[in-house]
Amino acid sequence: MSSTATSNAITPDLIIPFMNAVTQVFQKMVGVPATVQKPYLKTQTASTYDVCGIIGLSGQVAGSVVVSFAEAAAVNLVESFSGTRFKVSDPDFADAIGELANMIAGGAKQHLGGVASISTPSVVIGKGYAIAGMSDIPCVVIPCTSPRGDFAVEICIKRHKAA
């Protein structure tokens, strides 16, 4: 008979894979270097910026990952990624934001330990939206800078360990 224990602490081993994934995705597929800054605990409910790609994780690591861009940065970075400068209202713009979030979450997932699945991405565009994570765990924000604008990765995940 097995049971599970849940750790609500967001430890470096849950954060570092996302920092590495950001660097890899931007280097290999966006063609723009991204620099990750010191992570901090998220204290506000609103997303860091106005354009958000959201990925859910389920399984032994569960929660959500939000890749949040300043609007101008999102337009610039999508242009670098896709080769086309889209308006924010264009469905292809949201598609590109979702794929960036997918690759960052997917790239990190393999290093989180345990078996987890990721959802297909959702994209939210608008000012001041609150994206609710799980209420029982803290969220961490990884601020990121690039020559084409700033963005942030918000991680709200916990690990279930087989006991």
Add this chain to the structure above:
Amino acid sequence: MKFLLVDDSKTMRNIQKKVLSNFPGAEFAEAGDGIEALSVIAATPGGFDLIMVDWNMPNMDGITLVKKIREKDAKTLLVMATTEAEKARVLDAIRAGVNNYVVKPFTPEALTEKINATLAKAKAA
């Protein structure tokens, strides 16, 4: 060379198309999920030389699509292109019948190299 690109992200399909356009005589069809891909395959006389398959897609995922294709077709080259990089997932895909596996994110050079290796292996077989 006829490619079918199966990915729920149009952006990713366009990126793959741009890279694979360098292959001689490249022609493309696209699908946004496994179900659509099966329809495109059924409606394409002569089929495809190589199918790129994402893993995580709505309606029908990539691993299910690979199994469905392999039920009827052992010949068409299948390359999984996905963020799923865990060893267990790669083994699942190989057992299901993919010829090669590309982990996203990838550089254009890495994708080209994988496709060249896939074609070379098929030619040698």
